[in-house]
Amino acid sequence: MAETILNGDSPQKNMISKLFYTGNDSKDSPPSPTEELNGNSLSPSQEAECRRISKRLSEDFIHFKLQSNVGRPPCKYSETLRRVGREVEERYAISLNGLVNNLQYDPKKHGAGKELFSVSLNAMFEEGAVNWGRVVMVYxxxxxxxxxxxxxxxxEYVDEVVEVCGDYVSEKLTPWIMKQGGWDNFNESFKAKDWKEKATFNSLLVTGAVLGGLAALRFLTK
Incomplete structure (x- = not known):
């Protein structure tokens, strides 16, 4: 059963997606990396920098949350992600704990978890529009x-999770991030004092469908 869900062939995948879907925004799957997005050419140097930042944020944020890196943020984007990520964690702590605990992820069995990670996050983007709130949720x-x-x-597998996360954002979301104006737009989006009241923050997860989604995730352990 677990293999079927991981491969994306199971109807339970739709229930998993409910953990991330609000139903308020239009479907907008994460675009695949391309040289051009909606007529806007991507500068190779800008794209490379965007990908580099995506991976650097993964390393800093994950090690920061594990308290193995408690120093100053290495860049302005890291500072924003630490701050916003903390708010997201606090608001959705129960859902996140339930999601991860029910996955019962065993790296010795599942490897670095790239497929598991991708399936879980793809569900979020398949059922709702890409926005900065959901990008934060990846981290x-x-x-x-x-x-x-x-x-x-x-x-010993923590660094592999860091790599998988950085690769996911870099490979899946770079065109969308570039379309917004790069990571500078990320900082701008969460600069205002009332950012927590904006749709970006409120459109992360559902409430009523969470239990159903968590129940579906139990199939991963069978």
């Missing part, structure tokens, strides 16, 4: 997965 989810590894005697 938050990865940090929780890394913490689960650490708490279950698999600390």
């Amino acid at each position: 938050v989810f990865a940090a929780r997965l890394a913490k689960y590894c650490e708490e279950n005697g698999n600390s």
Whole structure:
């Protein structure tokens, strides 16, 4: 059963997606990396920098959440992600804990978890529009997965989770990020004092469908 869900062939995948879907925004799957997006050419140097930042944020945020990196943020984007990620974690702590715990991720069995990670996050983007809130959730989810590894005697796999997360954002979301104006737009989106009241923050997860989604995730352990 687990293999079927991981391969994306199971109807349970639709229930998993409910953890991330609000039903308020239009479907907008994450675009695949291309040289051009909606007529806007991507500068090779800008695209490379965007990808580099995506991976750097993964390393900083995950190690920061594991308290193995408590120093100053290495860049302005890291500072924003640490701040916003903390708010997202606090608001959706129960859902996130339930999601990760029910996955019962075993890196010795599932490898670095790239497929598991991708299926879980793809569901979020398949059922709702890409926005900065969901980009933040990618990093938050990865940090929780890394913490689960650490708490279950698999600390040696944390760096692999860091790599998988960075690759996911770099490979899946770079065109969308570039279309918004790059990571500078990320900082601008969460600069205002009332950002927590904006749709970006409120459109992350559902409430009523969470239990149903968590029930579906139990199939992963069978």
